[in-house]
Amino acid sequence: MAQHTLEVIVENSPGVLARVAGLFARRAYNIERLSVGPTSNPETSKMEIVVNLDGHVLEQVIAQLDKLVNVISIIEILPDEVQPIVHDTQPDYQN
Amino acid sequence: MSAMNGASSLVASLEAAGVDVMFGIPGGAILPAYDPIFSSSIRHILVRHEQGAGHAATGYAQVTGRVGVCIATSGPGATNLVTPLADAAMDSVPVVAITGQVPSLAIGTDAFQEADIRGITMPFAKHNYLITDPADIPRAIAEAFHIASTGRPGPVLVDIAKDALQKMTDFNYPTSVSLKGYQPRTITCAESITDAADLIAQSSKPVFYVGGGVIKANASRELFELAQLLGAPVVTTLMARGAFPDSHPLNLGMPGMHGTVAAVTALQKADLLITLGARFDDRVTGKLSTFAVNAKVIHADVDPAEIGKNRFADVPVLGDLKHTITALIPALKESLAKNRPDLTPWLRQMNSLKTTYPVGYDIPTDGSLSPQYVIERLGKISGPQTIFASGVGQHQMWASQFISYEYPRTWLNSGGLGTMGYAVPAAMGAKVGAPDTTVWAIDGDGCFQMTNQELTTCALNNIPIKVAIINNESLGMVRQWQTLFYEGRYSNTNLESKRVPNFPMLAEAMGCIGLSCDRPEDVDATIEKAMSSDNQPVVVDFRVNRDAMVWPMVAAGTSNDEIMIARETAPDWGSQEL
Numbered sequence: 001m002a003q004h005t006l007e008v009i010v011e012n013s014p015g016v017l018a019r020v021a022g023l024f025a026r027r028a029y030n031i032e033r034l035s036v037g038p039t040s041n042p043e044t045s046k047m048e049i050v051v052n053l054d055g056h057v058l059e060q061v062i063a064q065l066d067k068l069v070n071v072i073s074i075i076e077i078l079p080d081e082v083q084p085i086v087h088d089t090q091p092d093y094q095n
Numbered sequence: 096m097s098a099m100n101g102a103s104s105l106v107a108s109l110e111a112a113g114v115d116v117m118f119g120i121p122g123g124a125i126l127p128a129y130d131p132i133f134s135s136s137i138r139h140i141l142v143r144h145e146q147g148a149g150h151a152a153t154g155y156a157q158v159t160g161r162v163g164v165c166i167a168t169s170g171p172g173a174t175n176l177v178t179p180l181a182d183a184a185m186d187s188v189p190v191v192a193i194t195g196q197v198p199s200l201a202i203g204t205d206a207f208q209e210a211d212i213r214g215i216t217m218p219f220a221k222h223n224y225l226i227t228d229p230a231d232i233p234r235a236i237a238e239a240f241h242i243a244s245t246g247r248p249g250p251v252l253v254d255i256a257k258d259a260l261q262k263m264t265d266f267n268y269p270t271s272v273s274l275k276g277y278q279p280r281t282i283t284c285a286e287s288i289t290d291a292a293d294l295i296a297q298s299s300k301p302v303f304y305v306g307g308g309v310i311k312a313n314a315s316r317e318l319f320e321l322a323q324l325l326g327a328p329v330v331t332t333l334m335a336r337g338a339f340p341d342s343h344p345l346n347l348g349m350p351g352m353h354g355t356v357a358a359v360t361a362l363q364k365a366d367l368l369i370t371l372g373a374r375f376d377d378r379v380t381g382k383l384s385t386f387a388v389n390a391k392v393i394h395a396d397v398d399p400a401e402i403g404k405n406r407f408a409d410v411p412v413l414g415d416l417k418h419t420i421t422a423l424i425p426a427l428k429e430s431l432a433k434n435r436p437d438l439t440p441w442l443r444q445m446n447s448l449k450t451t452y453p454v455g456y457d458i459p460t461d462g463s464l465s466p467q468y469v470i471e472r473l474g475k476i477s478g479p480q481t482i483f484a485s486g487v488g489q490h491q492m493w494a495s496q497f498i499s500y501e502y503p504r505t506w507l508n509s510g511g512l513g514t515m516g517y518a519v520p521a522a523m524g525a526k527v528g529a530p531d532t533t534v535w536a537i538d539g540d541g542c543f544q545m546t547n548q549e550l551t552t553c554a555l556n557n558i559p560i561k562v563a564i565i566n567n568e569s570l571g572m573v574r575q576w577q578t579l580f581y582e583g584r585y586s587n588t589n590l591e592s593k594r595v596p597n598f599p600m601l602a603e604a605m606g607c608i609g610l611s612c613d614r615p616e617d618v619d620a621t622i623e624k625a626m627s628s629d630n631q632p633v634v635v636d637f638r639v640n641r642d643a644m645v646w647p648m649v650a651a652g653t654s655n656d657e658i659m660i661a662r663e664t665a666p667d668w669g670s671q672e673l
Contacts (some may be wrong), residue, residue, distance in 0.1 A: 009472050011276065015225070019217060056403065063400035069222040069242060069277045 001054045005077040010045040011070040019068050029061050101229030102127040102194050102260040105398040106135050111268040114164050116527055118148035122168025125195030127260035137391045140556055146170050147520040149179020153188045154524030157507045162244050164306035166193040170208030180250040180465035184219040185511025189248035199227040199256040213254050213518050223248030227389055229254045229264035232402055241272040246279025283414030288422045290410045291393045296430035300441045301327045308356040308372015312416035315503045321420050330358040334373035334510045335498035342569050351379040352649050353492040356452035356521045356666050361445050362387050363655050370394045372416050375405035380487030395419045452666055456498040459640040466565045466639040474498030476622045482534045484522040486542030487513045489571035492645045494537045516545030522560045540566040540592040553607030553632040562634045567641040568593045575644045593638055602634035613638035
């Protein structure tokens with residue numbers, strides 16, 4: 001399984017880290033690495049989450065993360081490519 | 096904008112949100128809110144246990160389609176709401192729970208009646224809030240109602256520190272809600288509708304796999320039109336009973352662990368599942384790897400995380416189901432005009448299964464009362480307008496199997512969480528939401544002993560529900576599993592409830608009419624007697640045979656292909672070329 005890095009923009013409010021961490025825990029997804037930091041907007045924070053998941057499970061992680069009301073956007077950072085995959089507030093299933 | 100304390104701001108916000116009734120119990124931390132509640136236009140129903148408040152809010156919401164509201168104090172008051180909120184989450188019911196919290200400076204100190212209810216409900220609540228500043232109350236309430244009722248509905252909890260209720264603030268209810276991280280898609284993408292229509296028109300063995308989402312989206316009428324248009328069989332899951340009329344010839348009944356042979360087989364043998372607001376729950380699919388192996392899947396749902404979660408969707412259709420089905424009807428007409436597959440052989444096969452294997456039961460030879468017969472008569476005598484709420488277990492399955500549901504929102508049960516004790520408080524909430532409709536709780540003797548205290552609430556607040564206790568003096572479903580899988584070793588499933596308690600006396604003690612019945616020939620008269628009283632709750636103790644079992648059955652973890660119609664009896668597939 002390849003490592004995937006998700007850049008998650010969240011509301012800068014109490015309890016958001018617990019929501020994200022809790023979601024990973026209860027759905028039995030493993031977090032490889034996690035960092036949280038500020039963004040240029042004081043109302044939001046940026047989480048970088050590295051996971052060892054692929055395909056269907058990775059899609060589920062993103063879909064479930066996206067359901068958290070405090071999660072604003074999810075971008076998958078691809079190591080070797082310039083263009084990141086942008087997951088807006090609703091995943092696009094239409095291809 | 097006007098100045099008031101946080102408590103008044105809370106109640107004004109609830110009024111502005113359109114709340115007409117709430118269920119709750121006061122206590123220390125929420126006490127400031129109960130002062131303005133005393134003079135509010137909102138009807139507050141004082142329940143006897145917070146769990147009752149939560150399930151009542153759920154029952155109210157399921158019957159009316161509006162947001163159900165419950166309110167409790169901090170600590171134990173709040174933790175008693177955990178079960179009904181988890182229940183509402185699993186069954187996608189719009190509920191807003193208000194809880195008092197200890198004063199903000201005491202939070203984190205293990206203060207008296209402190210519990211981190213926001214943290215406790217985080218895993219299942221659709222969203223939740225901890226409010227420590229009274230200025231945040233109107234916005235939190237407006238957002239809570241918006242989140243609970245839109246997209247895939249669910250429970251939202253608003254926990255408010257006591258000092259935020261006491262401090263002065265300006266009341267200013269927001270006119271609109273905008274949440275960057277919450278924008279449920281309602282309009283369905285046109286391309287996915289066309290793809291779905293084309294796939295349907297190529298299919299010769301399609302089946303509508305209808306879930307509770309159709310009822311949540313108020314899309315029963317649209318579904319009816321769509322099903323008529325295609326003329327394909329329909330199965331309605333436990334959460335979708337009533338979404339499509341049981342009397343309709345295309346309805347094969349309920350699929351799943353205790354589904355009909357026809358419904359289970361239709362899913363198994365289909366070449367296309369037209370999935371509408373269902374979620375491929377394990378009780379429906381059986382062993383997932385053997386579920387509907389030859390079927391392509393159209394999966395229409397408002398929740399993007401459900402699509403493809405358990406089963407790959409060949410055509411994902413994201414959006415509000417009412418919009419989806421409305422758009423699918425003309426698209427399908429167009430596709431069918433180009434190519435209309437002949438569904439006759441498929442329908443003939445399914446109808447033959449429906450006729451050969453209807454749900455049925457054996458009448459006990461010892462003259463004792465058959466639980467299925469009681470439930471069947473309840474359905475027949477009460478009629479299709481009646482609302483039924485059931486507990487969880489054998490009686491729930493029989494109530495789903497042996498009552499004909501013709502309309503949406505007439506069948507309430509705890510499908511996802513499987514909450515024993517759901518029936519009485521949910522029926523109470525349903526009756527409050529639909530006061531002119533007959534509401535029957537069909538409960539087991541085990542379930543009934545978990546939440547019957549709310550009958551006192553019903554008696555005192557003019558909520559005349561009717562309760563049929565299907566008393567088999569056992570935790571019946573567990574006993575059935577012990578019969579089938581544990582060699583009849585009945586460990587701790589014997590409740591002895593034909594001896595103690597005396598249910599009719601218990602009912603009378605709570606201000607209800609108490610009746611009992613243990614002979615088949617008395618069933619109709621007893622039901623009619625219960626139906627004749629409409630100003631007092633009625634409880635009927637139906638003392639039934641304890642050995643009756645729920646059939647058909649797909650044993651947990653096995654394939655739907657291994658459905659049994661009775662103990663060690665599979666359907667005769669010999670004549671069926673599927």
